[in-house]
Amino acid sequence: MNHSPKMLSSDLIHEARARISPFVHRTPVVTSRSFDEAAGRQVFFKCENLQRAGAFKMRGATNKIRSLSNEELRGGVVAFSSGNHAQAVALAARDAGTRAVIAMPTDAPRAKVAATRGYVAEVVFYDRQRDDRAAFAREIADREGLTMVPPYDDYLIMAGQGTCALELFEDVGDLDALVTPCGGGGLFAGASTAAKGTNPQVRCFAVEAETADDTRQSFVKGERVCIPPPPTVADGMRNQSPGALTFPVLQQNAEDVLLVSDVEIVEAMKFLLFRLKLLVEPTGAAAAAAVLFNKLPPDVERVGVIISGGNVDPSTLAQLISQEV
Amino acid sequence: MNHSPKMLSSDLIHEARARISPFVHRTPVVTSRSFDEAAGRQVFFKCENLQRAGAFKMRGATNKIRSLSNEELRGGVVAFSSGNHAQAVALAARDAGTRAVIAMPTDAPRAKVAATRGYVAEVVFYDRQRDDRAAFAREIADREGLTMVPPYDDYLIMAGQGTCALELFEDVGDLDALVTPCGGGGLFAGASTAAKGTNPQVRCFAVEAETADDTRQSFVKGERVCIPPPPTVADGMRNQSPGALTFPVLQQNAEDVLLVSDVEIVEAMKFLLFRLKLLVEPTGAAAAAAVLFNKLPPDVERVGVIISGGNVDPSTLAQLISQEV
Numbered sequence A, B: 001m002n003h004s005p006k007m008l009s010s011d012l013i014h015e016a017r018a019r020i021s022p023f024v025h026r027t028p029v030v031t032s033r034s035f036d037e038a039a040g041r042q043v044f045f046k047c048e049n050l051q052r053a054g055a056f057k058m059r060g061a062t063n064k065i066r067s068l069s070n071e072e073l074r075g076g077v078v079a080f081s082s083g084n085h086a087q088a089v090a091l092a093a094r095d096a097g098t099r100a101v102i103a104m105p106t107d108a109p110r111a112k113v114a115a116t117r118g119y120v121a122e123v124v125f126y127d128r129q130r131d132d133r134a135a136f137a138r139e140i141a142d143r144e145g146l147t148m149v150p151p152y153d154d155y156l157i158m159a160g161q162g163t164c165a166l167e168l169f170e171d172v173g174d175l176d177a178l179v180t181p182c183g184g185g186g187l188f189a190g191a192s193t194a195a196k197g198t199n200p201q202v203r204c205f206a207v208e209a210e211t212a213d214d215t216r217q218s219f220v221k222g223e224r225v226c227i228p229p230p231p232t233v234a235d236g237m238r239n240q241s242p243g244a245l246t247f248p249v250l251q252q253n254a255e256d257v258l259l260v261s262d263v264e265i266v267e268a269m270k271f272l273l274f275r276l277k278l279l280v281e282p283t284g285a286a287a288a289a290a291v292l293f294n295k296l297p298p299d300v301e302r303v304g305v306i307i308s309g310g311n312v313d314p315s316t317l318a319q320l321i322s323q324e325v
Helices: A008-019 A033-039 A055-064 A072-075 A084-095 A110-118 A133-144 A155-172 A186-198 A216-220 A246-253 A261-276 A285-293 A314-323 B009-021 B033-039 B055-065 B070-077 B086-096 B110-118 B133-144 B154-173 B188-197 B214-219 B248-255 B261-276 B283-292 B314-322
Strands: A042-047 A077-078 A099-106 A120-124 A176-180 A203-209 A254-259 A301-307 B044-049 B077-080 B100-105 B120-127 B177-181 B201-210 B252-261 B303-307
Touching: A008 A055, A008 A155, A008 A186, A008 B120, A033 A042, A033 A186, A033 A285, A042 A155, A042 A285, A042 B133, A055 A084, A055 A155, A072 A261, A084 A099, A084 A110, A099 A110, A099 A133, A110 A120, A110 B188, A110 B252, A120 A133, A120 A186, A120 B214, A155 A186, A155 A301, A176 A186, A176 A285, A186 A203, A186 A246, A186 A301, A203 A216, A203 A285, A216 A246, A246 A254, A254 A261, A254 A285, A261 A285, A261 A314, A314 B314, B009 B055, B009 B154, B009 B188, B033 B044, B044 B154, B044 B283, B055 B086, B070 B177, B077 B086, B086 B100, B086 B110, B100 B110, B100 B133, B110 B120, B120 B133, B154 B188, B154 B303, B177 B188, B177 B283, B188 B201, B188 B214, B188 B248, B188 B303, B201 B283, B214 B248, B214 B252, B248 B252, B261 B283, B261 B314, B283 B303
Parallel strands: A042 A301, A077 A099, A099 A120, A176 A203, A176 A301, A203 A254, B044 B303, B077 B100, B100 B120, B177 B201, B177 B303, B201 B252
Antiparallel strands: none
16 A cells, blocks of 8 residues: 555545545535525535544544554554644544554643543653654654654645545535635645545635734745744644645645634634534634635635534633623 | 324324425434443434524424415414524524514513524513413414414424434434433424334433423323423423323323433533534433433434534523533
């Protein structure tokens, strides 16, 4: 099995889909007339918050781990993440009967650590100030014979993430546009490639929080830009630059990178929660916010929106929904 | 069109489905391995919290209103409710281009009044202490030429509610058991009749809050019992007795009426919110609570659970999820 493809293609995404479908949910597509009225467009939400482990990350992690050689599988995997990627790698590894080591910062939220351990992963801690996390994880990988599962900069990861867009187009037919949240860019790279494979004319938009606009700046400048650690409620968008492998795909597929404010993100989150009854984390609501607050070109009518995840802890949720109660 | 059928049948539910399908969502069925592990069974959630107007009530209201004669439709409809039935009748009437008057108690929550008015319904108030609400609504109906849309004691209403179980069985195949929340009994009557029409052996269970056990008491005694106004977090279960028409159907179809505590309901609600990412109102989580807290007979393996609604206001939700944070 070829587990180090050298580019992302529609075929790679179709292969990913065949590989992962026994292990991931085919998530529902939800529509809402009240959202459509508020947004002035016809919107189809692909609900990856209802995915196993609560986010689309399960798709990429499963595709990567299920592509390993038997020898690699016997050795186990390692990932560094305090977010949804950690839980996805832990769960996908458990499914595959292999060992997972997750490197998290010492100040990671206890709920995330507990959730990751709940999937039988070993959690090791690094000091965010003192340690270079990539070097830290590579050292563990070398010492213990583990294979790294990167969060986005890997074509098998991107291909796995892209499978959600294949399902969306199958369920709803053609669309004018596809809108996804954008952190490191793995979801956008995979989903836009899948969408263009279905219809080369479909218009693809990535969405970032306006204070975490590393991809926007890079897109405008035409090369990868690194920004200081960005403050935003969307904790899945706190990366400082787009990926080396994801960014060229974004340059090729994105019509634009749209920005939304934290207030718009929280408003969209509340709309999705109280009107559509879906718990969506701030990052997961960013693409919906871009549609709700009219950031798309006026001639886009039928639009697919990826709701990327739903992992929020109770205290954070109580705080966010109480702000305007 | 015969709009006053004299009994509930599987055929009536199939007719209802054909009549209402352009106007209601075919809601998704969601599964969760973590719920299954916690419950020790294989559970299929029919997500009526994702229905239009946030609850299964949209099905019955639409079936009733779409069965009216042209003359009745010209006159408009009236309902008395401060809950999900109010919003469903308001929205179904708006869809059908007819007038809706909703009678609510003067102390109804402002959010519910606003939501109902949002669907262009006229809201009139009655005094819960002073007025007999049925007489009050009948007087309005007579005076203004409106047709009453009752909340549950009507075969067209029950047939509409039952369509959710038809869809569930179509999506997941055969089940050992079907579990639904039970307020006035319209949902249970319709859903159990639909289920038995698909497979006469399927075991049907209704679930009540233990402080609101009018149906449980009636089921045990073999006749309708009236209890004092029951205190429970499940506001859709605060009725004092089962319906005159729904109760005989329940007697025929129910294997048992199960009870869950308010604490169990809130725990189930939190599980559904933070693990399955679904906002479910307390009443809507009662059947899930019965499965999660092991109230079913041990030999039930594949079980369908109706999540009946998801209308919770932000302040109530913040309060409920903060209790154990």
